[in-house]
Amino acid sequence: MSIPLLDLKAQYLSIKEEIDQAVLGVLDSCQFILGPNVKAMEEKMADYCGTKHAVAVANGTDALVLAIRACGVEPGDEVITTPFTFFASAEAIANLGATPVFVDIDPVTLNMDIDQLESKITVKTKAIIPVHIFGQMLNMERVMELAAKYDLKVIEDCAQAIGAEYNGKRAGSYGTTGTFSFFPTKNLGGYGDGGMVVTQSEEIAARIRKLRFHGSKIKYYHDEIGYNSRLDEMQAAILRVKFNYLDQWNQLRREKAEKYNELLAPLAAQGKLILPQNDPKATPVYHLYILRTDNRDHLANILKEKGIATGVYYPVPLHLQNAFAYLGYSAGDMPAAELACEQALALPCYPELSMEQQEYIAAAVCEALK
Numbered sequence: 514m515s516i517p518l519l520d521l522k523a524q525y526l527s528i529k530e531e532i533d534q535a536v537l538g539v540l541d542s543c544q545f546i547l548g549p550n551v552k553a554m555e556e557k558m559a560d561y562c563g564t565k566h567a568v569a570v571a572n573g574t575d576a577l578v579l580a581i582r583a584c585g586v587e588p589g590d591e592v593i594t595t596p597f598t599f600f601a602s603a604e605a606i607a608n609l610g611a612t613p614v615f616v617d618i619d620p621v622t623l624n625m626d627i628d629q630l631e632s633k634i635t636v637k638t639k640a641i642i643p644v645h646i647f648g649q650m651l652n653m654e655r656v657m658e659l660a661a662k663y664d665l666k667v668i669e670d671c672a673q674a675i676g677a678e679y680n681g682k683r684a685g686s687y688g689t690t691g692t693f694s695f696f697p698t699k700n701l702g703g704y705g706d707g708g709m710v711v712t713q714s715e716e717i718a719a720r721i722r723k724l725r726f727h728g729s730k731i732k733y734y735h736d737e738i739g740y741n742s743r744l745d746e747m748q749a750a751i752l753r754v755k756f757n758y759l760d761q762w763n764q765l766r767r768e769k770a771e772k773y774n775e776l777l778a779p780l781a782a783q784g785k786l787i788l789p790q791n792d793p794k795a796t797p798v799y800h801l802y803i804l805r806t807d808n809r810d811h812l813a814n815i816l817k818e819k820g821i822a823t824g825v826y827y828p829v830p831l832h833l834q835n836a837f838a839y840l841g842y843s844a845g846d847m848p849a850a851e852l853a854c855e856q857a858l859a860l861p862c863y864p865e866l867s868m869e870q871q872e873y874i875a876a877a878v879c880e881a882l883k
């Protein structure tokens with residue numbers, strides 16, 4: 514058997530006719546930039562997230578950059594985020610000349626540790642970027658309370674969490690802004706790059722619309738230095754089709770995750786591995802299903818021999834990345850994030866995964882760790 518970490522081909526084949534038609538429709542219209550598909554995607558997204566506005570941009574990293582800038586962050590400001598995330602969450606801060614400040618993670622949920630958050634706030638702090646890692650939201654009610662107390666902006670990095678909820682409210686709807694990625698491997702992925710910012714603020718939405726179009730509101734009149742960062746019509750047309758399946762796909766991911774939890778419970782009870790732990794108020798969307806074990810590399814090797822692909826998310830915490838050496842962090846500064854980087858392993862967990870494949874994977878994990 515050969516099982517990939519994610520099966521994009523199987524997903525495409527299941528909706529091929531609709532996708533092909535959507536793509537051909539764009540070719541036929543010859544309207545490639547900021548046309549009706551982007552507008553419809555923005556409306557759909559705002560409606561889905563429960564926000565007033567949504568602005569489509571070129572990718573999830575630009576979504577962060579534009580959102581952070583539209584929140585008023587300036588060079589020299591500090592922005593607090595987690596070290597246990599994809600590089601872009603902090604790269605976007607640094608690209609604006611602001612300073613990423615890391616706070617360690619909660620070893621249970623692997624999200625930013627809110628108990629330690631307040632101690633990182635200084636007079637220079639302008640914003641917080643909570644990341645809903647692997648598709649599980651953190652307690653946004655507490656984050657927003659702290660933000661209100663210190664008058665900070667909040668940019669939710671929802672790249673892995675489209676459709677996830679906390680206490681019945683969707684990812685992206687709590688913060689000043691929420692940012693999304695439509696990278697092909699995300700829960701809602703295009704066939705190329707794409708991103709979105711959602712917000713309740715008319716002012717911030719207007720600023721991001723301007724920033725994505727060279728700082729221009731009226732063509733050829735430029736109010737500020739912006740970017741060329743737009744979602745293109747082809748991607749928007751594809752995403753509109755896939756959006757109709759998102760809730761169903763997220764539900765299937767949750768079912769696969771529950772099945773793993775059930776099949777691997779005996780190993781967890783023996784202390785041989787740690788299963789994903791949920792905040793009871795969070796409804797996750799399992800962008801990734803992450804196990805933790807001291808024998809991570811051994812487990813990955815055995816699974817590979819049996820034809821099962823796995824992934825290490827993430828091998829190096831951000832405070833120890835070479836690119837952030839100038840921030841002056843050392844090993845030992847963020848013990849929970851560092852341990853997670855040694856222990857975490859993603860198992861295949863996608864809507865098209867069959868029961869038979871899943872049982873084969875679980876049996877292989879049990880054999881490797883017995």
Ligand SMILES: *Cc1c(COP(=O)(O)O)cnc(C)c1O
Pocket residue numbers: 572573574575598599601602644670672673693694695696706707708
């Ligand atoms: C994928 C991802 C991004 C970046 O999105 P791109 O579309 O690849 O630029 C940012 N943050 C997190 C947490 C991600 O997983």
